[in-house]
Amino acid sequence: MTLALHGVGYRYAGASTESITGVSLEMRDGEVVGLGGASEAGKSTMCLVLSGLAPRAIKGVLSGTLLVDGEDVTAWPMHRMAEVVGTIFQDPTTQLSGVCATVFEEVCFGSMNLGLARDKVIDRTYAALDAMGIGELAARDPSRLSGGQMQLVAIAGLLAMRPRHLVLDEPTAQLDPAGTVLVADALAHLAAEGASILIAEQKTDMLARICSRVLILESGRIVLDGAAEDVLADARLDALGVPAPSAVRLRRALDAAGLATDLPADLVA
């Protein structure tokens, strides 16, 4: 299955210019695509368009086409998009339904909305809790969790819906390093099972860890697109407002000190 944008632009209602312009992208099964860029570069808008929320839930004008398996999905209702494309945003407090008494119910929420069989909902919920390593939180009140725990619950809820494509807008923004690693490992596991994932993220270390391909946006346009190791080592990253991963910065520092040649390449790659 593929999720693709062809020449897509999006202008929010009331705005005079497009927030993203002429964006084309094709995501294949098992591919993890990173999306970087400075603030206001258009990362969140691209996530909203890929998820189908723009223009269905956020009014604006969409140009170009969004394709799922080659089918133009412009006319699809939002609930149908939600079955195919799962979406997570950065603020964990607003990701949760706010009406569930326990984490288990919260993780069930999405698959219950899809009208799946009861046993399937329960099986998927246990599997999603396990995948995120939060089984011990199942009986807790979601509103009493830390921000990081809430985000893990939100991602588990998304996993329980089993969408083929995941669009994640800075999902680890409020997670500690351990939580970030947990999310990264869970996403890598999902990609290995065939899901395609687009992750907008400021943490380039995270992108370097799990992405096979990275795109960099500037003023709503894709300015860098290629293999993760190439894009994340590109000398233009700093100028684009994207900090290079720590491994790349270490390599540069070692180069500058004349030490890098003494180290194995994979240590600083």
Next chain:
Amino acid sequence: MGGVAGPVGLIVVAVLLPAIWAGVARRLIRTALLLSLPIAISVLLINVFFFPGGQDILLRIGPVTATREGVAFAMETLLRIGVISGSITLFYLTTRPSDLVLDLERRGVSARLGFVTNAAVQMVPSMVERAASITAAQRARGLDTEGGLRKRLSGVVPIVGPVILGAINEVEARTLALEARGFSRPGRRTLLWAPGDSGIQRLVRWLIVVTVPLAIAIRSSGMLAGFGG
């Protein structure tokens, strides 16, 4: 004190006894008193001192007088307020909002309506927490929220504004999250369980269904006029 027997009976039978049975009597009394205190004070002052047509004067303070009729009417009104706040508090202390929504959905009520009901209930503590954190943040930036009435009033706007705007933003963000989780899908959602519903609960519900219209009919017909009802 005509009209007191009915509310007292309701408070005992429909509020206190069930609260004792459910083990929430202490919390119920505290919460119901807190809920009804502001309106109770105003009702008491207005009716005791400004009851129209009161003849039997108990106390005179300058131009205002407290009358026996005013005290009687205030007591009756206070007891009615007690019934209302007590029964609402009892409901929220004994019913999980998610169980209520689940049961409404099971009985065919729209998931959206259930969600709105539940979200409205859940929003209250969330707004209180938000207000507390914004108050703390504004005080850390030098806002004086203590002291005289004027100072307190001038401190309200910088707190209420962010609370309301924050709540609106939260609603927008949560709407997007709900859409992304398939909430707008037509048709019935999967319901995983049914809340417990014992025989005694069903019996009480049927008693309410029968007695409330009966009480309204009796009250409307004036049958209890002689008892002050």
